[in-house]
Every structure is written in C-alpha cells, then in structure tokens.
Amino acid sequence: MVTIGDVAKAAGVSRSTASYALSGKRTISPAVVQRVLDAVDELGYIPNAGARALATSHTKVIGLLGRFLDDEFAPAMLQYILGVTNRARELGYDTLLVSEEDGVHALQRLSSSRMVDGFVLLNVAERDSRLEILRHAMQPGATVGLPAECDGVDVFDLDFIESGRLMVQTMHDAGHRELILVSQPVHVVERGGAYVWRLADGARERAAELGMTLHHHHGDSSQPGIGTDLHAVLDQHPGATGLLLNNEAAAAALPSVLAARGLAAPRDISVIGRYSDDFARTFSLPFTAIDSAADELGRRAVQQLVARIEDGPDGTAPHLVDLIPPTVNDRGSIAAPPSLRG
Amino acid sequence: MVTIGDVAKAAGVSRSTASYALSGKRTISPAVVQRVLDAVDELGYIPNAGARALATSHTKVIGLLGRFLDDEFAPAMLQYILGVTNRARELGYDTLLVSEEDGVHALQRLSSSRMVDGFVLLNVAERDSRLEILRHAMQPGATVGLPAECDGVDVFDLDFIESGRLMVQTMHDAGHRELILVSQPVHVVERGGAYVWRLADGARERAAELGMTLHHHHGDSSQPGIGTDLHAVLDQHPGATGLLLNNEAAAAALPSVLAARGLAAPRDISVIGRYSDDFARTFSLPFTAIDSAADELGRRAVQQLVARIEDGPDGTAPHLVDLIPPTVNDRGSIAAPPSLRG
DNA sequence: CGAGACTGTCGAACCGGTTCGATTCAACGT
DNA sequence: ACGTTGAATCGAACCGGTTCGACAGTCTCG
Secondary structure, three states: OHHHHHHHHHHHHOOHHHHHHHOOOOOOOHHHHHHHHHHHHHHHOOOOHHHHHHHHHHEEEEEEEOOOOOOOOOHHHHHHHHHHHHHHOOOOOOOEOOOOOOHHHHHHHHHHHHOOOEEOOOOOOOOOOOHHHHOOOOOOOEEEEEOOOOOEEEEHHHHHHHHHHHHHHHHHHOOOEEEEEEOHHHHHHHHOOOOHHHHHHHHHHHHHOOOOEEEEEEEEOOOHHHHHHHHHHHHHOOOOOOOEEEOOHHHHHHHHHHHHHHOOOOOOEEEEEOOOOHHHHHHOOOOOEEEOOOHHHHHHHHHHHHHHHHOOOOOOOOOEEEEEOEEEEEOOOOOOOOOHHH | OOOOHHHHHHHHHOHHHHHHHOOOOOOHHHHHHHHHHHHHHOOOOOOOOHHHHHHHHHOEEEEEEOOOOOOOOOOHHHHHHHHHHHHHHHHHOOOHHHEOOHHHHHHHHHHHHHOOOEEEEEOOOOOHHHHHHHHHOOOEEEEEEOOOOOOOOOEEEEEEHHHHHHHHHHHHHHOOOOEEEEOOOHHHOOOOOHHHHHHHHHHHHHHHHOOOOOEEEEEOOOOOOOHHHHHHHHHHHOOOOEEEEEHHHHHHHHHHHHHHHOOOOOOOOEEEEEHHHHHHHOOOOEEEEOOOOOHHHHHHHHHHHHHHHHHHHOOOOOEEEEEEEOOOOOOOOOOHHHHHHH
16 A cells, blocks of 8 residues: 555655645745656655544544434435535545434444544434434534424424415415424424424414414325325315325325325315435426425535534534424415315 | 544543554553543544545445436335445445436546445346456456356345246145246346346246146336236236236336236235335235335345455455355235135 | 854654553463 | 473554654854
C-alpha cells in the first residue's frame, strides 16, 4: 500500500511537508506542492482512513440508525435512506447504516468507538430511548421524526398538525361537510408514532372550527386487513363524501376497494392522502396527496448534522426543530360532492 | 475518552498486558484477566476503531454498493439492504452504505483508504465496470446479481433460467397451452439487467420442449404505462390463458387491470409472478409467485464475504456461483384454463 | 547594517491500539 | 545442584497519518 511516506520520498521532501502540501495548513512553495501532487497521482495515493481518524479524531462517516419495523413502509424507508446517503456524500461523508434491533446499544458502540462523527436517527418515536444516549454522546445528532423532548438534537419532520388542518381545509373548500380519516393502526401510535395523532389532532381542530363532521378510524397497516377496514368504514358512514388517508397501505388498497364498490374518485367520493411522491409514481396512485418528503427530510437532517460536526464541539448554534410545511400534490381526486353538482 | 492505557492503569498492569488479557492471544493469569475485565466495564472502555484498524488493518466494516436506479424497485432494494446489514451485524460487522452514482470511484476510494474489509455489490449488471476494480482490490467481494464473468468474486443470484422454466412448467401442468410473459422494459436489459432475458430464455426453452405458445412482451416499469401495456397485451392475445410476470410494476398494476376488464384470477386467467414475498404481503398481491428472495441473497453474500475476509488473503477457497433455486409461493392464482373446466 | 518578521522545510512526538522480543520467576527433570 | 522449560508480564516498536516547535534563509525597515 502506498503511504504518505512514499509520496514524500517520490517528491523528495519530508513526510510533514507532504502532509502540509496536501492540506494547505502551512505555506509550502508552489514548486514543492506541485511535485507532491504529481507524486500523489502517479502513485495513486489515498490516505489511510484509520490513521487519519486516529490523528484527527474525525472519520468523515455519519451513523444512520433506522428502526425497521415489520409494518413500516418499505418504499418510504428507502427514500429516507437515500436522501441521507446522497446528501452525505455530496458533503464528503460516508454513511454507516445500522439496522440493529437494539438502537441504544448500537449508538453506544459507535459513539464510544469513535467510528462516526455524528448520527442521524430515523423513525424517532415520541419517547425514544436512543435520544437519552445521544444527548450524552460526544457526537452531535439529528432526528427524522419529532420526539416529545427535543433538546440536544436537531429535529426534522413533516408538520403533521398543519397537514391535518390542510387536508380538512382543502375538502371544505371543495364543498365537503362530512369526512372520514383513516389513520395507521393503534399499535403504531402505542409504540410512539406520534405523527398519527398529530395529523388527527390538526384535522379534528380544523373540522371543529369549520363546523364539519370528521370520523376517525385506525386501519390495518397491510392487506388484506386494510381492504376490509375500508369497506367497513365506507359502509358505516354513507353520508361521508371525503376520505383522508394517513396510512400508506390504505392508499395502496383504495383503488380496488373503490372499484369493487363501483365508485370512482372524485366522481363519487373525494380523496386526499399523505404519502411520498415516489410511492405515488411507482404505484400510480391516482389520489391528490400531501407529499411526505422523505428524501428532503433526510437531506436536511444530514445538512444540519454536518454543519454541526464542522462547527466543532464549541459551536453553540441553537438546536433546530424544523417542521417542513405540507405541500399538496394535486392529482385530481378532489371535486365538489355529488350533492352539489348538477 | 477512556483508552486501553486507562484500563491498564486501573488494573495495575501494562498496556500490553491489558491488550493480551482482552484478546487472549497470550496466556495471562486469571486474576489479572479479571482485574482488567473489571476495569473495562467500570470505565466503560470501548476500543477506538481507528486505532485498531490502523494496528490490525481490519475495520470490521463491509462496504455495500448499490445501484439505485430510478426505476429500480424500492421495496426489493430495501430487502437486499436489510439482509446484508442484519447478517453483517450478526457476524460482528457494520455496513457502510454507498449510493454514489459513480460506483467505480466509490470502490477505489473505499478500497485504497482501507475503510472496509470487503464489498457487497448489489444489482450487478451483465458487464459491470465495478467488477474490474474489485478484482484488483485487496479486499474480497461478493455480488448479488450474476455477471458475465465471475472470476475473483463470489456470486449470488436467483436462478432465473430455472425460474422461467418453472413458471412455464407450472402453467403446463395446470393445463395451459398459450402463455404471455411480461418482462421488464427493454432499457433494463440494455443497461445490463441480464436476469430479464435469462428468465425469458428459460421460459422459451421449456415452452418449446412442451410444445406451448409463449408470447414475450416488455412492459413499462411503472404506472400508468404498465397498465396500458397490460391491456394491450391481453387484447392482442385473446387465446392466452396464462400470464407470467417478471416485472414488479406489472404485478402491482394487474389487479386493477383485471378488475377493469371484468376478469378474475384464476377464474378467467391464471397468473404467476416473480417478486419478493415481502412485497406481496405489503400490497397483498393475490398471485402465486416465485419468491425473489432478496433478503436471503443479501444474507448469503455477506456470509460468504465474511468467511473470505476471515480466511485472510491466502485463503484459496474456490469462488462460488450460488444460484438459488426458485420456490413457488402458492397464492391460488393458477387453475385449469376455462376451456378445460365444466 | 542588524533586529525582527516572514517563508519554507524538517524532525519528533502524538493519536490508541497490537505485537514482538526480552525478562523474571517458579517448577521440573536428571 | 543446575540447566531447561513454560507461564506471566513488561517495554518498545509499529501502523500511517497530523501537528508542534525549531531552524535556516530571505526580506524589510529603522
């Protein structure tokens, strides 16, 4: 393997000079710099990461800790991951992906062994035991998902409360007065998926303000349960003209459910969902939806994390809680309710 | 940070003795070993990864290089990734996930900087420029995906030729004589997705042997194109009673296409697909299918890679080409063709 | 014209592990 | 009684970078 010593020898200088020539941390004569650079690409020198990490205590690696639960939605998870890895690479960092069940243990291991310069936590729960560790770690951290207690970390999430309000408002503006909201199953809430009730709260609040009726149901997170659930809910509320979906599986199942009932959106019923644009493309979901912006959230988390890493431990920029505003992707599944039309 | 020096001091021994006590590479008295172990967990000592890597030239990290193409199927990719990271962790390794466009460059960077002990390449193409680099790298590599030239790497893939044969044979056994195969789009083949024609070849071969008619079509890899394609193909071959799908988007779109045509499987048409079991569960695809076994392929690749890493560079175990045999997951979408029934 | 500042370079130390050779001491065989 | 072996431990060197302090030579300015 070619070391900086080899480069130095080839350029006829000392190791330290070669190092300074490459880092530019001291003035080195242009002639020498050029000789060193020539030697570098003649020999194909790439510094040894371990040695550099040892000397600088910076690894240029960030740790990405996911919670990959069985009923977590795969396409969305991949979006988060790619957002993180791509942005990290753009900023000169590699990404260590950890899928370990025991996130607390993984965090301790990576932190104390100094394998990474910082952490991004995905799918952060309302009370997430990993945060406790992260706050005491010497590396900074960013989360995707809004926990109950945000200090010591930078937090990124979709603004779910506003999303709920926006869904209801949109339906109201189109003339609807009775809505059904289909959320994730209760166990998702119980394990800390606070986004479920955040969206529901926003929706309820706005519905109350506007004097609308809102029925809230938790649906299964996969087929065929969710199909049955949707049928049941539609049977139960024949007067409802608008459907709000905060449940990817429901969005995926709805087209066949509607077809089975001889309904079409927006002719018979209006629909608005909340899922990633990418997901909609792959499965051509024909519903207007709030983009969950997984990719963007991953990118922002990394961006902020790297800024904090490079500010050093004394950088005292205040911690962020960045809730990105919902944007509606209009796919034409909302119209006036049948009763208002000719 | 607590170093092995601190541990040694706390145990009243030299650094080298502490090191040997922990590694067991020399005999150390039980009393001392105990004192060292006590010191370790009193101080919470975890070795510095960079320093260890520098000394041992082993990082306990494997590099996972994906090609995340736009129309690559997200749920499947995540399955591969989790198979790799989970198995790696079980074997004591962490995983560096690289999504960089320029795989060749990434490979060179990680290899020369000695950041990883070995590589797993996903989505390997027929002629994959990354393989050339990998063969000359000092770290071993395993691929998921069968390239034209396999030497110097361990190769893992589903046996697509046999999968094609099996699809046709299964339909034949049920009494079908005219089949349609819907594959991935032509551009997937052109960029090296050889599995597409491998499956098609196997299918064609077996159809010829059995005297059956097989129509082969390339369909779009996403909606709404694939929906249109499916309609067109069904219009074009009214005599076909069996549908073979080697295209995930087609599988996802088929239920609504069938519904729109007033058809049901297996009543009017029999269907067999090739996609991951996990995908089928999430979307409740009601079709009998060959499991693409993404998770298992990832696990096997890592398993073999780690074996090769730990054998050291002189380990001369022959390189594998492990094509795992297709298994059919019966979901009841195959029956005798209508013409043969009462 | 000499003190002071600046430029460019080098040697040595350091980061935190692992590992080799040497050393001490007790047990053993003859 | 004495060399031999083996167990247990230590000090020093090494892995491959970075960085600090020193130093020689050149330039500047009073």
